[in-house]
Amino acid sequence: MKHKKTVIIGGGIAGLSAGIYCLKNGYDVVLYEKNAAVGGECTGWDRRGYHIDNCIHWLTGCNPADDLYKIWREVGAIDDDVALYREPCFYTLESGDQTLHFWSDIEKARREFLAAAPEDEAELNRFFDSVKMAEAVRVPCEKSLADMNFIEYMRFGMRMAEMGKVIREYGNDTVADLADRFRNGCVREMMRSYFNESYKATALISSYAFYTGGTAGIPAGGSVGMVSRIADRFRKLGGKICTNTCAVKINTYKNRAKxxxxxxxxxxxxxxxxxxxxxxVTFGGLLDQRYMDRNLRKMYEAKSGYRVSSTFHVSFGVVGEEDCGIESGSTVCPCKSYTVGTHKFESVAVRMYDYDKTLFPRDRRVIQCNILQDVADYEYWRALYDDKKRYRAEKQRIAETITARITGLFPELANRLILLDTYSPVTFTEWCGAYKGAYMSFYEQKGYKSLTAKNSVRGLKNVVLASQWLTTNGGLPIAVTSGKFAAACIRAADKGHIMEKKTGLCKGDGNER
Ligand SMILES: Cc1cc2nc3c(=O)[nH]c(=O)nc-3n(C[C@H](O)[C@H](O)[C@H](O)COP(=O)(O)OP(=O)(O)OC[C@H]3O[C@@H](n4cnc5c(N)ncnc54)[C@H](O)[C@@H]3O)c2cc1C
Structure with missing residues (x-):
């Protein structure tokens, strides 16, 4: 098989993972990435002597008991020498004199919430019990859900049986509905302040469960460190990476790419x-849209059923080593209202990066604010982007507003914030081709099911897809597993092709006949 050449378009986590599994299967692999470096959305960069980690807030699969852990090790993302940082808390709400934490220690969190909101005792216990049950959630690691037969699907579902109870309780709730179950204003704020309010409540519950169940972690070196280890594994296996090489067309003849x-x-x-x-990008020019999987098409077309989120970022360096009053990790603080894109916000989410001393030594701590945006905001930023002067002025206005909000909340930071960077949803589109600037894939709305598209491309025998976008909600676990499934698809297609040739049933292209 060694002479068979697989071309990979795109060097994000999905492309690198696909390459590694193809190389392990004995194929020659060349990966083409349009940017100067691989990693895609999983990246980071230096500014003014500080490091901005764009991606990993948490990596699911950092627990040896989790099937995903094996995959992260296989692609070289983590190994025995890579320290894993476990955040003590998913996120914190600081509202006036009340502070609530979603502690990774779930019983500690339950006690804190019950003490703060005894009037919500029953609802709080229901919530924390559900988070505990949601620890059963797993990402398919052997086979894509789209390729499982009924028995495999049932077996996979049975492993997460506990989650069924959570879905029965919260399956019809959005994050906003979940918040409205509570009487205490601070608890309500806590529930609705981190995710988009139209997300399903189960997304919040299962994300928190990644922390309480011990599968969430941050590998040393952050996003850039992880990508460089994966790229090293790819190269060591014999893969070739061509950066600054943008693919524009997959040329097909009959039912094959040539x-x-x-x-x-x-x-x-x-x-x-x-x-x-x-x-x-793939179906915006590389390939004709008629090759698109039905489920993927459904997600693009049912716009009110499957939505996307993006973010506007402001990053600051913190001057000095003195305390700044902000806890490590993510904290949401109600504040005077401000506008970003088409939306008004009444809180600011700050994330203090201080846990990885190689990236953020004490005198190089970084604070980032990710401000949630949606498709309407994306269109707003897109229009503004074409007028560079106004685009830059608006980014500067937001940076100044956020600086004022943060220093108002944390006076210790007055005159200690250096603006490092601001970037909008359009940045992600320009840089990675991200659909509507999104950072994760589609998320299904109330009344709509989670969908998974096939890796195989309808009507083309030797082309497959790998991307976080093949399953709702996306993220790094979906990207890395989709790469593994894509490689399996290539092997299956290859075997099928050999069989067709042997049996004389080859309906391939003219070249083979
Ligand atoms: C701010 C932010 C925070 C995030 N936080 C987390 C987190 O905490 N946990 C988590 O699990 N996930 C997180 N994610 C999501 C995670 O980054 C993505 O799920 C993942 O990186 C997607 O990988 P991918 O390979 O599917 O796509 P991409 O990263 O988009 O990779 C696609 C690659 O293809 C390249 N490309 C595009 N067009 C072409 C072309 N024509 N020719 C050649 N190359 C091309 C792009 O440049 C890119 O490198 C976050 C994302 C963002 C933006």
Missing amino acids: SVSFADGSQVECDFVICAADPA
């Missing part, structure tokens, strides 16, 4: 192609 064309006019022949770019 070659890939690039923006510089070059072209490479291939036996297989894995499209690991955002599917909005």
